[in-house]
Amino acid sequence: xxxxxxxxxxxxxxxxxxxxxxxxxxxxxxxxxxxxxxxxxxxxxxxxxxxxxxxxxxxxxxxxxxxxxxxxxxxxxxxxxxxxxxxxxxxxxxxxxxxxxxxxxxxxxxxxxxxxxxxxxxxxxxxxxxxxxxxxxxxxxxxxxxxxxxxxxxxxxxxxxxxxxxxxxxxxxxxxxxxxxxxxxxxxxxxxxxxxxxxxxxxxxxxxxxxxxxxxxxxxxxxxxxxxxxxxxxxxxxxxxxxxxxxxxxxxxxxxxxxxxxxxxxxxxxxxxxxxxxxxxxxxxxxxxxxxxxxxxxxxxxxxxxxxxxxxxxxxxxxxxxxxxxxxxxxxxxxxxxxxxxx
Amino acid sequence: xxxxxxxxxxxxxxxxxxxxxxxxxxxxxxxxxxxxxxxxxxxxxxxxxxxxxxxxxxxxxxxxxxxxxxxxxxxxxxxxxxxxxxxxxxxxxxxxxxxxxxxxxxxxxxxxxxxxxxxxxxxxxxxxxxxxxxxxxxxxxxxxxxxxxxxxxxxxxxxxxxxx
Numbered sequence: 001x002x003x004x005x006x007x008x009x010x011x012x013x014x015x016x017x018x019x020x021x022x023x024x025x026x027x028x029x030x031x032x033x034x035x036x037x038x039x040x041x042x043x044x045x046x047x048x049x050x051x052x053x054x055x056x057x058x059x060x061x062x063x064x065x066x067x068x069x070x071x072x073x074x075x076x077x078x079x080x081x082x083x084x085x086x087x088x089x090x091x092x093x094x095x096x097x098x099x100x101x102x103x104x105x106x107x108x109x110x111x112x113x114x115x116x117x118x119x120x121x122x123x124x125x126x127x128x129x130x131x132x133x134x135x136x137x138x139x140x141x142x143x144x145x146x147x148x149x150x151x152x153x154x155x156x157x158x159x160x161x162x163x164x165x166x167x168x169x170x171x172x173x174x175x176x177x178x179x180x181x182x183x184x185x186x187x188x189x190x191x192x193x194x195x196x197x198x199x200x201x202x203x204x205x206x207x208x209x210x211x212x213x214x215x216x217x218x219x220x221x222x223x224x225x226x227x228x229x230x231x232x233x234x235x236x237x238x239x240x241x242x243x244x245x246x247x248x249x250x251x252x253x254x255x256x257x258x259x260x261x262x263x264x265x266x267x268x269x270x271x272x273x274x275x276x277x278x279x280x281x282x283x284x285x286x287x288x289x290x291x292x293x294x295x296x297x298x299x300x301x302x303x304x305x306x307x308x309x310x311x312x313x314x315x316x317x318x319x320x321x322x323x324x325x326x327x328x329x330x331x332x333x334x335x336x337x338x339x340x341x342x343x
Numbered sequence: 344x345x346x347x348x349x350x351x352x353x354x355x356x357x358x359x360x361x362x363x364x365x366x367x368x369x370x371x372x373x374x375x376x377x378x379x380x381x382x383x384x385x386x387x388x389x390x391x392x393x394x395x396x397x398x399x400x401x402x403x404x405x406x407x408x409x410x411x412x413x414x415x416x417x418x419x420x421x422x423x424x425x426x427x428x429x430x431x432x433x434x435x436x437x438x439x440x441x442x443x444x445x446x447x448x449x450x451x452x453x454x455x456x457x458x459x460x461x462x463x464x465x466x467x468x469x470x471x472x473x474x475x476x477x478x479x480x481x482x483x484x485x486x487x488x489x490x491x492x493x494x495x496x497x498x499x500x501x502x503x504x505x506x507x
Contacts, residue, residue, distance in 0.1 A: 037379075041380045041381070042380070302371065303368065306368050
């Protein structure tokens with residue numbers, strides 16, 4: 001492929017992925033509201049469009065038409081920058097996640113990911129750490145004590161949980177011997193899923209992912225009852241929608257990362273034994289990836305409406321005294337696995 | 344001295360969190376498929392039981408005359424001073440009737456004292472809970488709005504005879 005073709009193919013993939021995330025977020029918000037309603041014996045929004053499917057669209061329209069209020073005590077540059085950082089991080093992380101095997105379309109060898117980066121996992125970890133800046137800036141620049149408290153809480157929380165997250169990823173890297181997401185997926189062929197081989201690492205990673213995305217039971221940066229919304233208290237209109245969008249996009253990325261690292265990515269165990277055609281196999285595999293992600297997203301929502309929020313000291317002690325040692329035990333466990341079974 | 348085990352001391356199994364979280368998740372999953380309690384209001388309306396205290400109304404007999412004899416007890420007992428009655432004479436057997444009977448629905452607190460105190464069962468609480476007005480004048484209900492035929496209030500009258 002020459003350089004023009006590479007650019008065109010990359011652009012198509014970028015647009016596809018961004019549109020996919022945006023559409024997914026719209027449905028995700030809708031399903032979050034519906035599922036929360038079902039869990040609470042309610043019906044949920046069902047008036048706008050078929051079964052209320054256009055509810056989110058209507059909400060976004062409303063937000064677009066609202067006045068954008070910037071508090072006079074705020075630092076205006078940072079105040080504007082914060083949601084942009086949050087959104088940028090949320091969207092760019094998705095670049096390295098493979099949602100299918102390499103395919104040949106119109107004679108071109110196309111990788112089903114935006115960028116095949118050798119250090120993909122490191123890239124994701126680095127960018128999610130950048131995501132802290134969005135929230136911290138939002139809290140700091142708003143000139144409101146509630147926002148500041150939310151921002152400080154979130155930076156402490158995200159930094160603490162990144163440690164155990166990084167250590168649980170180390171277990172995966174030991175097994176796959178690569179930082180490339182596609183190679184990590186390929187290393188999990190058959191039932192060699194990392195979730196089965198290293199259940200402790202899987203649990204610590206999932207819990208850390210919940211904390212990283214600021215979802216309940218770890219949504220202390222937002223904490224509606226105490227902090228009036230936390231870091232986005234002083235945001236309105238489309239800037240608020242930006243944070244909202246980033247939060248849900250982060251959820252999708254967390255689910256995609258869990259799928260890639262622990263649930264075998266797009267792999268269906270032993271599908272090559274069935275003798276289906278290449279096209280059908282590929283389609284099934286891409287479908288399997290999305291199914292796994294959708295299940296995890298449902299799990300995110302399901303957990304949110306089942307478990308109450310942690311207290312701040314509980315959150316910190318869980319992060320440092322439980323999750324951190326557990327993720328180190330997981331590394332030792334994986335090392336033993338490699339030593340004994342020569343994986 | 345032996346320390347008494349308190350309820351809040353968790354067992355090792357409970358301290359693992361995960362089994363307890365799974366239990367909670369199972370509960371919420373079961374709830375998701377249970378019938379919903381929400382009524383889709385404008386389409387499906389709540390049918391109150393006969394003990395429901397909706398807006399107070401005056402009972403209208405089959406011959407089109409109200410039962411009220413304008414004794415004014417309801418007006419006296421009303422804690423919110425919502426009822427105004429003006430009595431007048433009539434040729435009928437009851438001799439007195441309310442020339443003017445007004446309930447200010449902004450003031451009414453739906454306590455049901457008027458119904459309790461009425462010697463004639465002439466004012467009762469209906470099942471009507473849809474009270475909308477766009478200005479203060481509309482909120483003062485005169486006899487035109489208050490009179491309701493006795494057939495429509497059978498439930499409540501029976502309930503009152505049983506329990507009052």
